[in-house]
Amino acid sequence: MRRVAAALLLSSLVHLSPPSALAAPGPGGEFGTDQTATGELLGGDTAEVVAREGRDLGPQDRARRGGGDVVCRLYDDAQPDRALGPDDFGPDVYGKPVQVLRVCTDRDTGEYVDTDILTVTPPLPGAFVDPRRLAVMARSRLPLPLPSARMNPAGEQTVNVDSWLWVDNWEPQTRSATAGGVTTVVVATPVEQRWTFGSPSEKKVCADAGTPYDLSRPASEQSTTCSYTFRHSSAGQPNSAYRVSVTLVWRVTWTSNIGASGDLGFVSRTATIPTRVAEHQALNDSGRGQ
């Protein structure tokens, strides 16, 4: 059993510490990603609370570029310059607390995501990190694009005619974080697109991506569950257009290779589309097809 644990740890350390990763320059100066710390003065929330509320993911109306998977390297804090290997966690230290310096970087961008000092107790690889904490790190690297929202007809809409609604980038996003043999995978799965059409009461919620309207096919052969019918023209609105907003909502869940899993709640991004709506007579053929 101990050999298995040591082998697992060895393989993870070999995987986690490629020399090229250490030699490569990385961004992250005085205000690098790891250069934050909060307590009572700014609201001493745990990383989990911050993640649940989404505050670490920036404003809802701005896309987040995200990054890559997170990899962490481990060092003996008492003897820096030396990465920890399986020999450091042999049977002679089982059950004895060891202070470990953990440095976590984004594999794609080189950004320093987190640097922390942990007290761990061998032999369990899982003792190196709380997998939920890893999940929070991985979550911080998720790219969160604004919804690529589409309507048919494109451009101006027509009163009393169904406008088809869909989102082109209804795609799950995945990132992982690995430390000391523990890997947590975070998946953000789109669950909802929420549309409002100029006022909060005029809304439509769709639980799928919607169906793109195919201009090459007859309207009678197509259908959608995600559409909206404007009842009033946008004349009289500022710039003669409704401010249509589209919010794409993801649910974030995580799993790990040590059996633990969980839910980090919802995140969303909102785009606004100025939309003109005109009144046209005798144009209702119950389909689209512009």
Add this chain to the structure above:
Amino acid sequence: MSDEAGARAGYEAASRAFIEAAGIPDPDASALSDTHTGPMLDQRRTTLRGLRAEGKVIRYPTPSQYRIEIEAATIDGQVARLTVCVIDDGQRVAAGQSSVEPGAVTTVQGRAAMQRIEGVWKLAERTEENRWDGVAGCAE
């Protein structure tokens, strides 16, 4: 010097102290404890220990675009809360590398809490609110 001016100066002094310590790197630099306190002092030291463990330093290109803009400041007794916008082009490189070419520039908007301890404004906490590639966002 007004409280607000003192807090602003304290923030800038903290940044300078970290940049200087990160060029060595020296987690025990006295300038850190002169300019930082609380969770932020711990985080700065931990980061510097991480740099040392990995044989890295933080370097800035010459000329550097690094710049701090303090957008707002409020004073509440011995605590000041700042909104800051920082253009940061620092790079983490091998310790033997004495200079760096201009590379990635990041703009970060954050909130900071300064605490006045024995008359000195020190950086106690900081959080990141937004981040952009290049000179963008709050720096525009």
